[in-house]
Amino acid sequence: MEPIKPTESELQILQVLWSLGQASVRQVNDELSKVRDIGYTTTLKLLQIMFEKKIVSRIEEGRYHLYEAAITEEATQQFLVDKFVDTAFRGSAMKLVMQTLGNHQASKEELDEIKKLIAQIEQNA
Amino acid sequence: MEPIKPTESELQILQVLWSLGQASVRQVNDELSKVRDIGYTTTLKLLQIMFEKKIVSRIEEGRYHLYEAAITEEATQQFLVDKFVDTAFRGSAMKLVMQTLGNHQASKEELDEIKKLIAQIEQNA
DNA sequence: ATTTATTTACGAAAATGTTCGTAGATAAAT
DNA sequence: ATTTATCTACGAACATTTTCGTAAATAAAT
Numbered sequence A, B: 001m002e003p004i005k006p007t008e009s010e011l012q013i014l015q016v017l018w019s020l021g022q023a024s025v026r027q028v029n030d031e032l033s034k035v036r037d038i039g040y041t042t043t044l045k046l047l048q049i050m051f052e053k054k055i056v057s058r059i060e061e062g063r064y065h066l067y068e069a070a071i072t073e074e075a076t077q078q079f080l081v082d083k084f085v086d087t088a089f090r091g092s093a094m095k096l097v098m099q100t101l102g103n104h105q106a107s108k109e110e111l112d113e114i115k116k117l118i119a120q121i122e123q124n125a
Numbered sequence C: 001a002t003t004t005a006t007t008t009a010c011g012a013a014a015a016t017g018t019t020c021g022t023a024g025a026t027a028a029a030t
Numbered sequence D: 001a002t003t004t005a006t007c008t009a010c011g012a013a014c015a016t017t018t019t020c021g022t023a024a025a026t027a028a029a030t
Helices: A008-020 A025-035 A040-052 A073-089 A093-103 A108-123 B008-020 B025-035 B040-052 B073-089 B093-103 B108-123
Strands: A056-061 A064-069 B056-061 B064-069
Touching: A008 A025, A008 A040, A008 A056, A008 A064, A008 A073, A008 B073, A025 A040, A025 A064, A040 A056, A040 A064, A073 A093, A073 B008, A073 B073, A073 B093, A093 B073, A093 B093, A093 B108, A108 B093, A108 B108, B008 B025, B008 B040, B008 B056, B008 B064, B008 B073, B025 B040, B025 B064, B040 B056, B040 B064, B073 B093
Parallel strands: none
Antiparallel strands: A056 A064, B056 B064
């Protein structure tokens, strides 16, 4: 696995692809348009660039293309968190955890899940 | 507080300033040079730009300038986490927490601190 | 006193990312 | 059949960020 560094726009598109699974340029553009102003050919160009970079794959379905994310959401998040911890938290992942926990609403269920995860980590320690 | 959006390079410089407190261009450049290749005038220019944007303040000390971060590390992290959760975790802060907890080494002390924080959140719920 | 080093300011090149217009091909609509 | 719509490819304009060279001022060294 090479370290892929998607740009801001590319990430937005990946999000759409991760949620749609497989999609035409039109579909991606429609989704993206809900979030921000973007022209059809801009979306197309972005997908073409991402295809060259192999961040997405595509299959020709008749005259048009169906695109699909070529990297998983988890792997990408992992990579981004690592980088983020470095650049914004001077390397301290736990500071990031604390900061996020403290400043964002968490449901009871989520807190329970986190507690469970912590218990698990403690067991394996 | 306006939403400040430091660039990658600006963040690196902020980190140096947060750790040094107050520093000359020379000092900042020396620190930054440990991390990556960068010319003196590049560092200078970056600091000048950041000064215009008011992300850093400076005082004239004789012939040279002493720079200081004008925004706190915490506020910046807060802002960056919010943005990061949106762009990389489709809005789910807790997914970010779980992902980070699961993939980074945490000491017993850190885990205890996190548990304490969770207990506190549950109390105030 | 003259040279050398260090500092700030500034402009502009280089690098990177984003946006879109235009052209050509094919399908759909009239 | 002709027009209209939709698709891909591609180049180039635009925007943003990064980098550094050069000049002017001042201090330090010789």
